[in-house]
Amino acid sequence: MFGVYFGKYLQDVGVLTTEQYVDIIEKSRTARVKMGLLGDMHFEQTDKYAKSYMEQTYPEVETACSMEYKLMKDLTCNNISIDEMHGLAITPETQVMFDFQWIGGNPNTESWKEGQIAVTDKFAEQYFKGTSAIGKRLTLKIGKECEIVGVFKAWKHSNYIFEYIQHLNLENEQDGIMAYDTYVMLRSDADAKIFNEKIESIESAKATNEINVDHIYPLKDVRWTDVSKGERNVEIAHIRLFSWASLVLTLCALLNYLTLFVSRIRNQSRNMALYKVFGASNGKLFIQFMTEYLLLMLFTSMVGMLFIELSFNLFVGLSALAIERMELYGECMKLMIWNLILAVLLAILPIQYFKSKALNAHITKGRSYFRPISVGIQLTISLCFIFCSLTMYRQIQHLLECDLGIQRHKIAMTTIESLPLTRAIQLMEQLPMIKKVMPIHTPLYPFGTGVLIISIKHGNEYNAFPVLHINDSVARFYGLKMKEGVSSFNLGKNEVIINEAMANKLSHIETPLIGKEFGYGSHKIMGIAYDYYHMPASSVSPMIFCTDIKYDKGPGNIAFTYTGDWKACETAVTNMITDEGGISPYILDGEEEYKKYLRSEMNIQKLLGYITFISILIALFGVYTLTVQSCEHRRKEIAIRKISGAKLSTILKMFFKEYLLLIITGSVIAFPIGYMLMKKWLEQYALQIRITPWMFIEIIIGITLLVVCCIYWQVWKAANENPADVVKSE
Numbered sequence: 001m002f003g004v005y006f007g008k009y010l011q012d013v014g015v016l017t018t019e020q021y022v023d024i025i026e027k028s029r030t031a032r033v034k035m036g037l038l039g040d041m042h043f044e045q046t047d048k049y050a051k052s053y054m055e056q057t058y059p060e061v062e063t064a065c066s067m068e069y070k071l072m073k074d075l076t077c078n079n080i081s082i083d084e085m086h087g088l089a090i091t092p093e094t095q096v097m098f099d100f101q102w103i104g105g106n107p108n109t110e111s112w113k114e115g116q117i118a119v120t121d122k123f124a125e126q127y128f129k130g131t132s133a134i135g136k137r138l139t140l141k142i143g144k145e146c147e148i149v150g151v152f153k154a155w156k157h158s159n160y161i162f163e164y165i166q167h168l169n170l171e172n173e174q175d176g177i178m179a180y181d182t183y184v185m186l187r188s189d190a191d192a193k194i195f196n197e198k199i200e201s202i203e204s205a206k207a208t209n210e211i212n213v214d215h216i217y218p219l220k221d222v223r224w225t226d227v228s229k230g231e232r233n234v235e236i237a238h239i240r241l242f243s244w245a246s247l248v249l250t251l252c253a254l255l256n257y258l259t260l261f262v263s264r265i266r267n268q269s270r271n272m273a274l275y276k277v278f279g280a281s282n283g284k285l286f287i288q289f290m291t292e293y294l295l296l297m298l299f300t301s302m303v304g305m306l307f308i309e310l311s312f313n314l315f316v317g318l319s320a321l322a323i324e325r326m327e328l329y330g331e332c333m334k335l336m337i338w339n340l341i342l343a344v345l346l347a348i349l350p351i352q353y354f355k356s357k358a359l360n361a362h363i364t365k366g367r368s369y370f371r372p373i374s375v376g377i378q379l380t381i382s383l384c385f386i387f388c389s390l391t392m393y394r395q396i397q398h399l400l401e402c403d404l405g406i407q408r409h410k411i412a413m414t415t416i417e418s419l420p421l422t423r424a425i426q427l428m429e430q431l432p433m434i435k436k437v438m439p440i441h442t443p444l445y446p447f448g449t450g451v452l453i454i455s456i457k458h459g460n461e462y463n464a465f466p467v468l469h470i471n472d473s474v475a476r477f478y479g480l481k482m483k484e485g486v487s488s489f490n491l492g493k494n495e496v497i498i499n500e501a502m503a504n505k506l507s508h509i510e511t512p513l514i515g516k517e518f519g520y521g522s523h524k525i526m527g528i529a530y531d532y533y534h535m536p537a538s539s540v541s542p543m544i545f546c547t548d549i550k551y552d553k554g555p556g557n558i559a560f561t562y563t564g565d566w567k568a569c570e571t572a573v574t575n576m577i578t579d580e581g582g583i584s585p586y587i588l589d590g591e592e593e594y595k596k597y598l599r600s601e602m603n604i605q606k607l608l609g610y611i612t613f614i615s616i617l618i619a620l621f622g623v624y625t626l627t628v629q630s631c632e633h634r635r636k637e638i639a640i641r642k643i644s645g646a647k648l649s650t651i652l653k654m655f656f657k658e659y660l661l662l663i664i665t666g667s668v669i670a671f672p673i674g675y676m677l678m679k680k681w682l683e684q685y686a687l688q689i690r691i692t693p694w695m696f697i698e699i700i701i702g703i704t705l706l707v708v709c710c711i712y713w714q715v716w717k718a719a720n721e722n723p724a725d726v727v728k729s730e
Contacts, residue, residue, distance in 0.1 A: 030097060030219040031192060033064075033182040046182040048170040051091065054182070058199070060190040065093035066180040067160075068168055072146075074584055076139045077127045085138075086161055087117070089168035097185050105134045105150025109167040117164045118150030184216065192218055238604040245385070245611050249618075252381050254342065256618050257297075259374040260625060294340065301336045308332060375626050376662045378619040379703070383663075383670035385612040386699050391678040391691060392605045398689045399598060405532030406445050407479040408590035410435075412566070413443040413559045414573060418581025421556045427576050428560060433569045435561045436477070441469040443557050444478045445534065446593040465502065467544045475529075475545075477559060485514045485527025491547045496523045500531045502542035535597045539686045566592060616703075620710050623659065627711040630655070631718035638718055648716070655715045659707050663700065671696055 033050055051066045070087040092110045094100075103121055106112070117138075124133035138146040152165075170180075186192060196216050312325060416424045425437050470480075475489040482488070482497075489497060498506070503513055513525050523546070531540040562569045566589050577585045595602075631638075638651055675691060682688045 029062075029186045029188065029190075029192070031184055031186065031196075031216040032219065033184060033216050044181075045178045046180050047178055048173045048175070048180060050180065050182040051093075051170065054184050058195070060186050060195050060198075061184045062187045063093050063096060064182060064184045065091050065097050066168060066170060066182045067091070067094060068180050069160075069162075070164075070166065072138075072140060072164075074140065074578075075146075078136065080127055082138075085163050087164040087166060088160060088162045089166050091168050091170065097183060099155070101153040103151045103153060104132070105148075107150060107152075109165070112149060112167045115145060116147050116149045117166045118152055119148055119164045120154035120162075121151055122154045123163045124148075124151050183219070192216075238600050242604055242607050242611075245608060248381060249611050249615055250339070252378055252615055253618055254339070255374055256378060256622050259371055259622060290344070294344070297340055301339070304336075305329070305332060371626050371629065372658070372662065375619070375622040376666055378615075378622050379662055380666035380670045382612070382615045382619040383666050383699060383703060384674045385608070385615045386703070387671060387674035387695070388678055389605065389608050389612040390695060390699065391674070391689075392601070392608065392681070394695075395682060395685065395689050396598060396601055396605055399536040399685065399687060400595070402687050404445075404594075404687075405480075405530055407477075408445050408594055410561050410563065410591070411445070411478070411559065412562065412569070412587065412589040413440070413446065413557055414577070414588070415557050415586040416577065416581070417585070418583035419577065421558065423580070424558060424577060427580060428558065428573060431569075431572050431576065433562050433564045433572065435563060438474060438477050438559045440474050440557050440559050443559060443588075444468065444470065444474070444480070445532075445590050446588050465505075465542050465544055467546060469546055471547060474559075480532065481530050483528045483530050485525070487527075489529075489545060491526060491545075493547075494523050495526045495547070497527045497529050497545040498525055499529045499540065499543045499545075501540040502544060503528050505542045533686055535594070536687060537597065537684050616706070620706060623707055624710050624714070627655070627714045631714050651718075652712075652715055655711060656708065659711060660704065663704055663707065667696070667700055 033046055033054060034044055046066070048066070051064045054061050054064045068089040070089050072085045072087065073083065075082050075085060090109060092108075095107065095109070100107070105118060107118075109118075119133060127133070128136065133148050133151055136148050138148070140146070146164075154163075168180075173180075186195060199216060308328070309325075312328070419427075421439050425439060428434050428437050470489055471491075472489040480489070483500065485497070491497065498513070506513055506518065514527065515524065517524050523544075529545065533540060570587055570589070573587060574584055577583075641651060678691065682691075
């Protein structure tokens with residue numbers, strides 16, 4: 001039910017609004033602006049001028065707004081310590097375009113002073129417990145205070161996870177910072193598709209190297225993109241995958257239940273025949289079996305609700321959905337009713353058929369193909385799930401263990417704002433878990449501040465590339481290696497090193513590249529470095545390396561290696577810098593940041609693993625019941641074969657051959673489907689595993705062993721019965 005609820009959540013609402021604003025989304029009037037440099041570099045976020053640019057340049061735009069994600073750390077609220085608090089800085093137009101329902105306070109954000117914020121009703125209830133939060137203050141560890149001037153209802157079903165808002169004054173923001181989510185609302189008579197084509201044609205025709213609007217896409221499509229704010233454990237695209245898998249599993253379970261029910265009707269053929277002989281009507285027989293059918297369905301649904309209650313907190317934490325228990329129970333009751341209706345529709349035909357054929361079925365006892373076909377379908381679904389889960393697991397393990405071309409294990413970086421670098425380095429070197437400290441301008445991994453984006457012109461074409469300022473010490477610290485040209489990263493003035501991806505970009509212009517000058521201030525290419533990957537789902541970006549800019553004092557970045565546990569190291573560094581400078585440092589661990597890119601994949605892999613396990617249990621249960629019924633129906637055949645001299649191994653092979661045929665047939669159907677699904681899924685990663693024939697062989701051997709273990713005891717017991725007793729009983 002959790003999986004299907006996810007699906008309903010995706011269909012009912014958009015990514016940024018509650019149910020009241022679905023009509024706006026469906027009309028595609030609201031869209032997100034994406035910006036880019038002419039060439040290959042694109043940004044999901046915009047600079048501060050994008051909002052006014054869209055309003056002033058395009059008459060199709062009715063209004064526009066900008067939002068910036070904020071984070072406050074180490075604060076105290078009502079004598080309660082809070083580690084971090086997520087927020088949004090918004091322009092006044094945001095309230096016009098999106099759903100802000102004010103409970104109290106001043107909703108005019110433009111009139112707010114610096115340090116004034118509004119909080120969600122959930123935050124107010126949690127920390128002020130029914131008392132008014134308006135007028136209360138939050139105290140940050142660095143000494144600043146925030147005053148609460150309003151309370152609004154928390155957004156539901158949103159990619160943005162935030163607890164407070166503050167006013168965003170774009171005029172006071174820095175130039176060149178791509179940190180804002182900009183949205184436009186088109187006029188009611190504007191066509192979003194035509195407008196987007198217009199933007200692309202106009203912007204691509206500009207012969208400048210300035211950042212400009214590159215593309216817009218409707219708000220209803222935003223939910224499939226990675227724009228989530230705060231801590232989201234599962235991406236929405238993966239939620240959709242889980243929903244479809246849950247739906248398939250539900251149908252598989254219903255099919256298994258229907259198979260068992262049909263088998264029970266066949267086993268009751270003698271009683272049904274007697275009922276009809278003594279005058280029982282078809283209607284009464286139908287009511288009898290349908291009542292039994294529905295009572296069992298209701299009982300299992302109640303048991304399912306119990307499991308939902310037990311796993312509610314885990315579900316909410318994983319999905320990051322703002323839902324209440326009663327809301328979820330209401331949706332689950334609706335789904336349960338739909339399951340009952342579907343189960344009844346599926347059961348009507350076989351019940352009608354078998355009750356009408358009860359007397360003839362008891363006399364002839366013909367072979368039924370419904371049960372083996374049903375079990376075959378269940379095995380096929382299980383094989384597909386097993387293959388997909390195994391492929392996903394191995395791909396994730398490969399991404400966690402593979403060589404990215406750069407060191408990320410036990411390497412971290414921190415941005416110091418409150419202390420001179422020399423003092424910060426002295427403090428960090430005193431910590432026993434810190435091995436090496438390196439002042440840097442540009443953190444290579446994980447990407448941090450200090451990355452300069454430039455646009456290079458070749459003929460009439462512009463291309464945007466990042467420039468990283470490093471020296472040979474920094475390169476060796478991160479484990480970067482040269483492929484050709486100079487042997488080190490120590491460069492002179494107007495000398496650069498490029499990576500392989502950049503070399504491929506320039507190769508169509510002129511070769512060889514070593515010693516050539518190009519449009520970055522007439523810089524000379526001195527060497528080509530091997531590529532390295534920043535994240536698992538992205539290809540290598542073209543890069544330019546130049547000599548490091550040295551800092552002797554003032555704010556800057558520090559990279560360091562450490563031993564032991566990361567959390568203990570992070571706490572020690574944070575406390576030391578905060579105690580000395582009064583401001584908590586921005587600190588990231590390379591391995592932890594890399595795992596964040598895979599957090600959604602790892603969580604959905606666990607969920608699919610559970611679904612796979614349940615589907616295997618359903619299939620094996622179907623195999624077991626089919627074996628029991630087959631042995632019961634073929635007791636006389638087995639006895640006659642034994643009288644005729646058949647050995648135990650021959651009888652076992654007779655049954656095993658039937659199930660081996662089901663497994664092979666299921667594999668022929670399941671593996672091509674699974675291969676196509678996983679091949680498409682693997683294409684999103686720059687570093688991929690190879691799907692080898694051994695994966696299919698392993699799965700077939702594994703499922704065969706499970707099936708053999710499942711049926712061996714029943715077949716062995718039937719084959720060892722006394723033939724004389726069986727013939728007499730028959």
